[in-house]
Structures are given as C-alpha cells and as structure tokens.
Amino acid sequence: MDKNFKQTSRSGSLGWLLQRISAVILFILLLFHFITYHFLTTGRSVSYQQVLERAQSWWFPLLQFAFLITALYHGLNGVWSVLEDYTSSKTWRLVWYSLLLTVGVVLLFVGTLTIIKLYTLKAV
Amino acid sequence: MYKRTRFYDFTYYNFVGSWAWILHRLAGLALIFYLCLHIWVINSLTHGEKTFNDVMTFLSSPLFKLLEVGLWGVILFHAFNGVRIIIVDFFKGSLAQKKLFTALIAAAFVLWALGSYMLLRHAF
Amino acid sequence: MAKIDINVKILRYQPAKDEKPHWQDFAISVEDESTVLDVLNEIHWQHDGTLAYRRSCRSSICGSCAMKVNGRNVLACETPIHRFGTKLKIEPLSGFEILKDLVVDLEPFFAKLKRIRPYLILDKPLPDKEFVQSPQQLEQIGESTLCILCAACSAACPSSWPNSDYLGPAALLKAYRFVFDSRDDGADQRLEIVNDKNGVWRCHTIFNCMEACPKKIKITEYLSRLKVKVVENSL
Amino acid sequence: MKIDEARRYHKIDAVIVGAGLAGLRAALEVAKSGLSAAVITKVYPTRSHSGGAQGGIAAALANVGEDSLEAHMFDTIKGSDYLADQDIIERFVNEALKTVYEFEHMGVPFSRTEDGRINQRPFGGHSAPRACFAQDITGHVLLHTLYEQCLQHNVLFFNEFQVLSLLVKDDVSRGLVAWDIREGGLHIFHARAVLLATGGYGRAWKVTSNAHANTGDGVALVLEAGLPLEDMEFVQFHPTGLYKHGILLSEAARGEGAYIINDKGERFMKIYAAAKMELAPRDIVSRSEQTEINEGRGIHGQDYVYLDLRHLGREKILSRLPQIHDLALNYLKVDAITDPVPIQPTAHYSMGGIPANVRTEVIRDAAGSVVKGLYTAGETSCLSLHGANRLGCNSLQDAATFGRIAGIHMTEFCKKNAFADLPAKPLDAAQAKIDRLWGGGKERHAPIRETLQVNMTKTMGVFRNQDDMLKMLAVIKELQERYQKVGVDDKGQAFNLDLIEALELENLLSFSEVIVEGALARKESRGAHFRSDFPKRNDGEWLRHTLAWRRNGKIVMDFSKAVVIYPQYQPQERKY
Numbered sequence A: 001m002d003k004n005f006k007q008t009s010r011s012g013s014l015g016w017l018l019q020r021i022s023a024v025i026l027f028i029l030l031l032f033h034f035i036t037y038h039f040l041t042t043g044r045s046v047s048y049q050q051v052l053e054r055a056q057s058w059w060f061p062l063l064q065f066a067f068l069i070t071a072l073y074h075g076l077n078g079v080w081s082v083l084e085d086y087t088s089s090k091t092w093r094l095v096w097y098s099l100l101l102t103v104g105v106v107l108l109f110v111g112t113l114t115i116i117k118l119y120t121l122k123a124v
Numbered sequence B: 001m002y003k004r005t006r007f008y009d010f011t012y013y014n015f016v017g018s019w020a021w022i023l024h025r026l027a028g029l030a031l032i033f034y035l036c037l038h039i040w041v042i043n044s045l046t047h048g049e050k051t052f053n054d055v056m057t058f059l060s061s062p063l064f065k066l067l068e069v070g071l072w073g074v075i076l077f078h079a080f081n082g083v084r085i086i087i088v089d090f091f092k093g094s095l096a097q098k099k100l101f102t103a104l105i106a107a108a109f110v111l112w113a114l115g116s117y118m119l120l121r122h123a124f
Numbered sequence C: 001m002a003k004i005d006i007n008v009k010i011l012r013y014q015p016a017k018d019e020k021p022h023w024q025d026f027a028i029s030v031e032d033e034s035t036v037l038d039v040l041n042e043i044h045w046q047h048d049g050t051l052a053y054r055r056s057c058r059s060s061i062c063g064s065c066a067m068k069v070n071g072r073n074v075l076a077c078e079t080p081i082h083r084f085g086t087k088l089k090i091e092p093l094s095g096f097e098i099l100k101d102l103v104v105d106l107e108p109f110f111a112k113l114k115r116i117r118p119y120l121i122l123d124k125p126l127p128d129k130e131f132v133q134s135p136q137q138l139e140q141i142g143e144s145t146l147c148i149l150c151a152a153c154s155a156a157c158p159s160s161w162p163n164s165d166y167l168g169p170a171a172l173l174k175a176y177r178f179v180f181d182s183r184d185d186g187a188d189q190r191l192e193i194v195n196d197k198n199g200v201w202r203c204h205t206i207f208n209c210m211e212a213c214p215k216k217i218k219i220t221e222y223l224s225r226l227k228v229k230v231v232e233n234s235l
Numbered sequence D: 001m002k003i004d005e006a007r008r009y010h011k012i013d014a015v016i017v018g019a020g021l022a023g024l025r026a027a028l029e030v031a032k033s034g035l036s037a038a039v040i041t042k043v044y045p046t047r048s049h050s051g052g053a054q055g056g057i058a059a060a061l062a063n064v065g066e067d068s069l070e071a072h073m074f075d076t077i078k079g080s081d082y083l084a085d086q087d088i089i090e091r092f093v094n095e096a097l098k099t100v101y102e103f104e105h106m107g108v109p110f111s112r113t114e115d116g117r118i119n120q121r122p123f124g125g126h127s128a129p130r131a132c133f134a135q136d137i138t139g140h141v142l143l144h145t146l147y148e149q150c151l152q153h154n155v156l157f158f159n160e161f162q163v164l165s166l167l168v169k170d171d172v173s174r175g176l177v178a179w180d181i182r183e184g185g186l187h188i189f190h191a192r193a194v195l196l197a198t199g200g201y202g203r204a205w206k207v208t209s210n211a212h213a214n215t216g217d218g219v220a221l222v223l224e225a226g227l228p229l230e231d232m233e234f235v236q237f238h239p240t241g242l243y244k245h246g247i248l249l250s251e252a253a254r255g256e257g258a259y260i261i262n263d264k265g266e267r268f269m270k271i272y273a274a275a276k277m278e279l280a281p282r283d284i285v286s287r288s289e290q291t292e293i294n295e296g297r298g299i300h301g302q303d304y305v306y307l308d309l310r311h312l313g314r315e316k317i318l319s320r321l322p323q324i325h326d327l328a329l330n331y332l333k334v335d336a337i338t339d340p341v342p343i344q345p346t347a348h349y350s351m352g353g354i355p356a357n358v359r360t361e362v363i364r365d366a367a368g369s370v371v372k373g374l375y376t377a378g379e380t381s382c383l384s385l386h387g388a389n390r391l392g393c394n395s396l397q398d399a400a401t402f403g404r405i406a407g408i409h410m411t412e413f414c415k416k417n418a419f420a421d422l423p424a425k426p427l428d429a430a431q432a433k434i435d436r437l438w439g440g441g442k443e444r445h446a447p448i449r450e451t452l453q454v455n456m457t458k459t460m461g462v463f464r465n466q467d468d469m470l471k472m473l474a475v476i477k478e479l480q481e482r483y484q485k486v487g488v489d490d491k492g493q494a495f496n497l498d499l500i501e502a503l504e505l506e507n508l509l510s511f512s513e514v515i516v517e518g519a520l521a522r523k524e525s526r527g528a529h530f531r532s533d534f535p536k537r538n539d540g541e542w543l544r545h546t547l548a549w550r551r552n553g554k555i556v557m558d559f560s561k562a563v564v565i566y567p568q569y570q571p572q573e574r575k576y
C-alpha cells in the first residue's frame, strides 16, 4: 500500500519556516537595497568616490552582509524546493544539493569579499 | 492504464492561484539567477576606478535601465505575492485570497510605476 | 423544458485497443436542464454503450463522478450543462492514470488516505456515554468533514502532476480533520507522517484544490493550519 | 471443478457483500476478532448509498428531551402499521444506544448540544427528539468513519467487484462468485460465512431517491439461489422528491416550515391531516400529493405539486437549507428563494427484502429454518423491523446495529465451522450470464430498463389496484422475454459499464415480479402499501408476512409467517 507514498524521512518544516522568515527580512532589506543602490544611484551622478564613501559608513556593510546571506539562503533554498518537486531519484537530489551548496558557498565568499574590500579600499 | 499528465496540465483551467504560483516560481528563479550575476559583477567594482567606471557606464546605459525596470517589476511581483503567501500561511489569508491578490498586486504596480520613473528619469 | 442540440467532445481511451487517448465527438439532443451526467447517460444508453464513467448517487454526495469538464474539475451529476452553452469537453481527471475513458485509477488516492491514519487514536479510556465536545471544538473540523473523497482537489493540484508521491490535498485535509479533533490523541504520529517532503510541504498554496472542491471546503486554509501545527510540533 | 478458470480464488473467513453502513459495521466486528474479513462492493465504500442519508440516526439518548426505550419501541411498532416483528424491535432499541456511543467513540462528528453532548432533533413519527445528527450529512459521516475504522483494522477490500452468484448448496452457504469490474474476470470467494448487505432496490422505479447502484442485487441473488424474499410489496415513497429526478429534498425543509401547495395555491394537507399538516408521516403526505395530482390539481394539471419555501425568506433558506436551494437550482433551474420547487413522491426505502431472524441468519421458510453460514443486514434484509412503513432515522440505526450483530454472530459461526466444500462447477452460473450478454443479441438494455421503471412508477407507486398490477405483471413478463435477447456493445474486460448495467437489469426484472405478485396477493392497505380496491387494513387476515420463491420460473407465495406481537403492544388504529 505504501508504494503510493514514499515517505522521504525528510522533514520540510524548518526549510519552510526559514523561507518565510527570510522572506520577511528580505522584503525590508531588498527595498532598502533597491532604493539606496538602484534609485539613488541613477544617472552619471554617482562617482566611484561617492560609492566608496557610503560603503564605508559602519552600518552599511552590516546591512549588505545581512542582505547577502538572507538572499542567498532564500533564493537557493527556493531553487532546492523547486528541484525537489521535479526529481525523485536520490542521486539526482544529491547532485543538485551539492551544486546549490557549492554555488552558495562560492557566492557567499565572493560577496563577502566584495563588501570587505569596499569597506577597506582607500579612494585614490 | 495510461498516464496523461506528466509535468503540467496546460489544458486545466488556470485560476488566480495557479498562475500566481507559476509566476512566483519563475520570478524567484529569475531573481536568484540575477543575484548570482549581480554578486559577480559588483565584485568587479573593487578592481579599481577604471573598471568601476566601465561597469558603471554600462549599468547606466538605457538598455540596462530598461532591464532594471523589468527586474524591479519581477521583484515587486515576487515580493508582494510572497507577502500574500505568508498572509495565507499565518493569517487566514485563504479566506479572501483573490481579494488579497488583487490588492497586493495593485500596490506592487504603483510601486513599480514610481520606481520605474526614478530609474528612467536620467536615463534618456 | 425544451430539447437543445449540443456538441460533446469526450476523451476516449479503451485499453484493449487504444494506445493513446483520443477525442470523439457526439452531436446529441438533450433537455436543456440536463446535467453533465445526464448527457453521459444519454450517450451511453442511446449512442455508444462502450463509454465508461463512474456514477452512483447522482445527487453530489457519493463523489463518484468527478471529472474535467471544459477545463475544470466538477461533479458531473451536479453540473448543469447550461453553464457551458452548447459545447462540452469532457475528460478524465488529470494527474491520475486512466483506466478507461473517464474512469481513472483511484487506488493511489485511497492508499494515501490510509497512510495518514484516518481514525481517532485514543490514549484515554472510553467514557460510558459520549465524549464531551463543545460546539466550538466541533466547529474547528466541521467543514472538513464534508469531504466526499471525490478526488477533484488532488487531481487539480499542479503540485501533484509531476510527482504522484505527493499525499495531495484530500489526504492532508483528512489529516487536518483528525489532528484538530478535540477527542484525538494521535496528533504526534500523524504530524510526523505529514511532515515530509511528500507530505504537507509539497503544497505551495496554489489554491486549485479549493477552487475545484465541489463542497467548497476551504482546503488551503486547513492545510495552512496543519503546516503551522507541524512547525509548532517540530520546534 | 473449474476453479482454475477463475481469474483468482480467495479463501476468506467472512465475506461481506456491500460496503454501506451494514456491511462495513459487520466487517469491522469480524476483523476486530482477528478473523479475516473481506468486503466486496461494486462501488468504492465511500460511494455507498448510506452516505446519502441526511436526517439522522435514531436512538433514545434523551440528551435533548425526555425519552425512553419503550417510547422508541412503541413509535417503531406504530409506524410499521403493526407489521413489524416486535422481538426484533426490542433488540433494536436495546442496542441502539450502544451503536451510537460506539460511533461517537470512533470519531463521528455529531452535532453537539451547548454542553457538548450529542445533539438530537425531532423527526417524523418519533414522539421525542431522537434523531442524532451531524449537520445534514449524517449518513455521510457515519459511512466515512466506518470505512476509516475498517482501514485501521485491515479489512480486505475488493472495491469495484460485482457479485454475480451465491454458492449455496444443500442449505449451506459456501461462498460466492464476483466479477472484477476494474479489470474484468470472475473471482471465486470461498468463505465460512457470507453477509448480504447490498442495500435497497429503489432503482426499479423511474422516480427514485436511490443511487444508481441500488439495483437490489442481493434480493435477486437470493431469489436465484432458490431462497425466499419477504414483504417485497412494501416500498416507502418520500413526499418531497425533486420533480422528474426523484432526488431527495430533505424533510428538514418541512421541519423549517415549508408548505406544500397544489395548482390553486392551497396547502392541501389541511384536508388530509389537519393537525400535523405537512409534517404528517411520509406515507400520508405522499398519498395526499398523489390524490391531488390524480384529481387534476397538480401544477398545470401535470404530475407534480410545489414545495414552497418562499415565505421563509432568503436568509433562512440560504443558512438553514442551502442543499435544497442548490439542488433545485442545479437540477431544475428553480431558485427556491423566488419560486416554488416542483416535487413529486419518490421511491425511497425498501422495507421488504431477504428474510432473517434476530441473529441475522437468512431463513428459508415460514418455520424459520436457516441457511447455514448466510447472513443479511441493512436495507436489503427484512428482519422485519420496519414492517409496512419505516420511520425516518430508523434505517441507519437498523443498518449499523444489525450490521454489528451480524458481525458478532458471523465471528461465532466462523470459529465453530470449517469451510464447506464448494459446489462442483462454481463458475457456471455467473459465466452463463456474461456469455449470454456477450453473445450479441439485438435487444438493448437501456430501453428495457426505461420501460420497467416508467411502468413501476405508474402502477406500483403510492396507489395500487388490481387492474394496474395485472398489467404491470404482463409488462414484466414481456420485458423478461426481451431480456433473453439482450446483447451489449462493449465486449471488453476492463470497466465494462455496459455489461454491469445489463447484469443489474436482470436483477431488477427478477425482483420486480415479486413486488407485483406480493402486492397483488396482499388484499389490504397497510403502511406504505395502499390498494384503492382494498383501502382498509385487515388485521384479521393480514397480520402476517409474505414469503415468495421463484420455482420453475414462477413466483410461489407462502403467507404462514405470522407477525410477532407482544401482548402489551396490540394493534390499534394508526392515527397522527
């Protein structure tokens, strides 16, 4: 009888909850990010100088870092749940999961590096 | 026995719910794809003023501005529909999901128009 | 009460001779207040005896006759044709395997129902008379007990289309019905079963189920409450 | 032995035919004892007709007002027009409370009183609020709960299997043969004990509240096995069937205050039952409606009257009677808020059926000799609990209580008795039925069924008389002839609806003859059986049951089975 329902023994409750928590945080951070970066930085009015200046106030990198983490987590966890919907084989699942994890780690590294660099770079 | 539906049944009459879901999913995937690129590109900002200016010029081109307007729309849809999902999950949103959808999407549309204006005002 | 001419397209599949389903047209004349089931009966009795479909109560309580008519899942017996004009397109439920014509294989559907332990699980001793349950406590599950297991919801859920392992809204609604029954002591067992990738977490609040339910049960709402309960329980 | 030719052979302690309240309750009882129990049903269990019951299940819990077992007993006796066997009723009322409490412990979501006990409401013919209910879906929740209990206790289900013949030899039941609807092919079920719980036979009428599956297969199988049927002439007609469709509009409508009016807009019940008006017992209201129709006061002179809800107002209709509103709108395009709803009497409940004793053992003669290992319960049985007219809400209770009792006795029987040998060539009878239909005669089953149903509605309705019934008998004979030449279009194995319907038609034709013969023989009017040519009850001659056999193609009757009457409940005139 159980052939019709494969218990995966994988709970989804934590992922589900975190997806929602990260969404709420993102909602705020993303709007902030868009306003500060995309709206206020339009036109040729932004110079390298200005960007660096802002990037070096104490709160800015913190917010950027929070945004980076939540967005990566939320996005990749989202992709994972999409992939899970369409793959039932264990091997494929493992492949996808490792892939997403790698992407996540690499981007986290690159992103963090960017934030730190922007913070520490001296304008020339 | 014959299995007809393998992936998605496009002949099924699609209600608000299922279109919203497909779009939300596609938007989410588009966003994470964009985020990956974004992190990569921003990283180049740290390679000195010359690169910064090259990138910035590209980012300020009308073509890119138009892409950004689209991105803003995708973000708003995903974000506001995401809020709808969360209201459904935790605050009995199912009981008025269609009204919720209309209201939130209307709000998103207003923000989209405003944002688009901000993005485009210096572009051309 | 007048006769009207209608065009009916039916998706036929006869396992003995057909490799794939195909459309067949019937031009028939029926009374204008007929239901979709009346139309099928008319075809089966007067035109083509080989047509197969399920029906029993013909008063929308037994759940036999769920099928897809003009793109929506409905109960054939309670759906008047005047809703569709003169063109009908009748197909079996999506998502399930077709046994023959409009008859789909419901074994997986009922097996999933069994899976969630759809019965009161009691730790406490039985009282001499009835358990006390207030009208307010009953209210929590009242609507969910209307479910006639017609499978219209599960068949309409896009989340179940690519993946037939998904428990589906009907079984999950049943889980809700027992988890939220004030008399039940088996919530832990049941929540553990639905707390699974193929359980409640494959529901992406798509709402097709709720739109398709002939009993207008607010399925998505109950699944949401079930999810929150699972989260509370597993934290 | 042709067992090899069967698609499959199953050896199971207790085989239960029918997955309504009666069948499932019995299966649960057997399965709990550790024996193997299989339920064979031609529709998925939750599709059984028990699910259609709306009103409630009767038990004198006295949760809402004064009540007693004696009162329940007396109401049932009086309701039956004194034809019911009082020993059966005694057992029934004694067990009824237990049945309901058990249901509640299984999880049935009964509607509640303010203090959290099972709520009860008044119902036609009951002298106290005795109907335990769950919204207006009582049968539905009982059926689903029982099915779920059966899943828990691992009852074996053979869903979509249609029983085609009983293997009874030398008055011993040995099992049965069933057709696998889903895949095709005959299966042999070898059993120690068999229960027949196949439900009612209302599908012999054109206008009926019964499901398509209620084709009286059980009674026909018994007749075919050379065993008798009891009191088949008693069929209850419900006064508020949706015009032409026969679908039931619940008694709740009248409970809420709906009127029944004729063409002149009169509430004609004032002529027939001035005290109770629309709330008089079903048989009386149905007869009154039919009288109006027959005397030309039907709406536009046609064969229906109106159920008028308009004065109740939109609010009340939508909140209290939503189902009725939906049914009228979907089926007749009538909006009950602004227009009256066309109704007519509809064939509803089968009082007659397979004779059995208080242990639910099937009996084979007026002396009460039993067929070993064969049991029956629910609407298909005739215990006789309902006599000439059943009270609302007593039938769910009947099915559940005697289902349980059947389970108990079957378990006992299985523990004491070995499997009896199968008869030689067990498949032959069933195979012959199918072969003939596949043989390709020119007649089609649909028009034959249509003719039967239309004529049964015309002649075997709430009023009957000798001339009509003799004509009906001739019609049936002719249709039986025609049936011999029926062939089906569909020659496939899988889900062959054509074949199934043709097989059911054979059953309809078979027992309808008994109904007419029984009604012809019973020269009196009692309960639901009303003869215009004998309009009076005749206790002197007819305080007895009719038993009918088919022998050499002819119906043979025996009237020697007398009604069991306790001294304290002597027949009186039935007045409301």
Ligand SMILES: Cc1cc2nc3c(=O)[nH]c(=O)nc-3n(C[C@H](O)[C@H](O)[C@H](O)COP(=O)(O)OP(=O)(O)OC[C@H]3O[C@@H](n4cnc5c(N)ncnc54)[C@H](O)[C@@H]3O)c2cc1C
Pocket (backbone or CB within 6 Å): D017, D018, D019, D020, D021, D022, D023, D040, D041, D042, D043, D044, D045, D047, D048, D049, D050, D051, D052, D053, D054, D055, D056, D057, D058, D138, D139, D161, D162, D163, D164, D197, D198, D199, D200, D209, D210, D211, D213, D214, D217, D218, D248, D348, D349, D377, D378, D379, D380, D392, D393, D394, D395, D396, D397, D399
């Ligand atoms: C519309 C309506 C409303 C009613 N309301 C009430 C009410 O409010 N209160 C009340 O007490 N009573 C009510 N009744 C009556 C009551 O519902 C029935 O008498 C009772 O449910 C019968 O139960 P059962 O188990 O005998 O049969 P059913 O529930 O009819 O079940 C019969 C079973 O037998 C199976 N079967 C039949 N033939 C075969 C075969 N050849 N092979 C295999 N399986 C077979 C069917 O698949 C089905 O599972 C109502 C009846 C109707 C029609």
Ligand code: HEM
Pocket (backbone or CB within 6 Å): A019, A020, A023, A024, A026, A027, A028, A030, A071, A072, A074, A075, A076, A077, A078, A079, A081, A082, B024, B025, B027, B028, B029, B031, B032, B033, B035, B078, B079, B080, B081, B082, B083, B085, B086, C203, C204, C205
């Ligand atoms: C701005 C606020 C955002 C909100 C409120 C939000 C909300 C949500 C919610 C609630 C879900 C869960 C859907 C479900 O489980 O069915 C979700 C899924 C998802 N989100 Fe977001 N999101 C936001 C931003 C983002 C961003 C920035 C990205 C990309 C990096 C993203 C990518 C995804 C993806 C890929 C999914 C999976 C889609 C699916 O399961 O169908 N989201 N989002």
Ligand code: SF4
Pocket (backbone or CB within 6 Å): C146, C147, C148, C149, C150, C151, C152, C153, C154, C169, C170, C173, C209, C212, C213, C214, C215, C216, C217, C219
């Ligand atoms: S929830 Fe509604 S659609 Fe789903 S099975 Fe139950 S009645 Fe049918």
Ligand code: F3S
Pocket (backbone or CB within 6 Å): C156, C157, C158, C159, C160, C168, C169, C202, C203, C204, C205, C206, C207, C208, C209, C210, C219, C220, C223
């Ligand atoms: S359609 Fe499917 S995804 Fe959930 S809300 Fe309904 S079960």
Ligand code: FES
Pocket (backbone or CB within 6 Å): C054, C055, C056, C057, C058, C059, C060, C061, C062, C063, C064, C065, C066, C075, C076, C077, C078
């Ligand atoms: S036939 Fe029973 S629900 Fe349609």
